[in-house]
Amino acid sequence: MIHPASDLDEVVHQRVRLGILAVLAEADRVEFTYLRDRLEVTDGNLNRHLQVLADAGFIRIEKRPHGRSRTWILATKPGRVALGLHLERLQQIIDGAKEAQ
Amino acid sequence: MNDAELLDELTAIRRRTQRDLNCGAWRWLLLWAGIFAGFVLTLAVPMLHPVAHWYWSAAVPLGLAGTVLVDLLNPETDRRVRRADWPYVATTVGITIANVAGSLLLPGAWVLVWIWIVFALGFAVLLRLEGEPRSARALVALAGVYGVVAPLTRDALSTSVVFGAVFVVALLLGAALGKLQETT
Numbered sequence: 001m002i003h004p005a006s007d008l009d010e011v012v013h014q015r016v017r018l019g020i021l022a023v024l025a026e027a028d029r030v031e032f033t034y035l036r037d038r039l040e041v042t043d044g045n046l047n048r049h050l051q052v053l054a055d056a057g058f059i060r061i062e063k064r065p066h067g068r069s070r071t072w073i074l075a076t077k078p079g080r081v082a083l084g085l086h087l088e089r090l091q092q093i094i095d096g097a098k099e100a101q
Numbered sequence: 102m103n104d105a106e107l108l109d110e111l112t113a114i115r116r117r118t119q120r121d122l123n124c125g126a127w128r129w130l131l132l133w134a135g136i137f138a139g140f141v142l143t144l145a146v147p148m149l150h151p152v153a154h155w156y157w158s159a160a161v162p163l164g165l166a167g168t169v170l171v172d173l174l175n176p177e178t179d180r181r182v183r184r185a186d187w188p189y190v191a192t193t194v195g196i197t198i199a200n201v202a203g204s205l206l207l208p209g210a211w212v213l214v215w216i217w218i219v220f221a222l223g224f225a226v227l228l229r230l231e232g233e234p235r236s237a238r239a240l241v242a243l244a245g246v247y248g249v250v251a252p253l254t255r256d257a258l259s260t261s262v263v264f265g266a267v268f269v270v271a272l273l274l275g276a277a278l279g280k281l282q283e284t285t
Binding site: 023025030033039091097 | 117
């Protein structure tokens, strides 16, 4: 039997990256500074995680002029699916651990 | 941090984002409750009946402009997190089409009854979009009651006044509930 943990996507299974996808699961788009403030990370740290998610095709990063230039982050469909699957797997692991006790 | 704690943290992050997105939804509910109350008044007071004919041509643009203004002026709105606009536009267009179709297909004053069913369902969709599923379900139930009661009545105008008044009260309750949730 395959342990559900083996299905965990390493790109998604990181606290900040999961946080980014969780915010984007609720919103259409968020500004960079919103994510930074909500997830309590530094600009550099956030940038690094955003790049990982963007490289995996889970988010899109757009620069939009809005008074001043702002960086907006949008989830892609694969990103939303990846979060859903990941949360499902996590729940399976938790349920499995409870059953084992 | 174990998996259970991680899931809890993600749930908290999602709730916080929902709160930032929905902050101040009660304001536009209050605005539209006032607009609908105005229309009920034009139906209830015989002297104001002529106003009812052109009421919506003035109220819709003013109401939409007011909704945008309420959003822009809301000091609690965090403009760094946005939801898609198109579902709101589509719902508003849907409400308009359903009401126009009703006015073309329904006999006489019965369109005045039909509009409250359309408004109840339309506002249920809008409240669902605003992350208020309980209020949305309440409005769907209200539309269902309207649908059952309407064929049993004979006086379309009186029925419309009662339906409208109940709808206004429902919106006011929704606004009060929204405000209460925001402060707690």
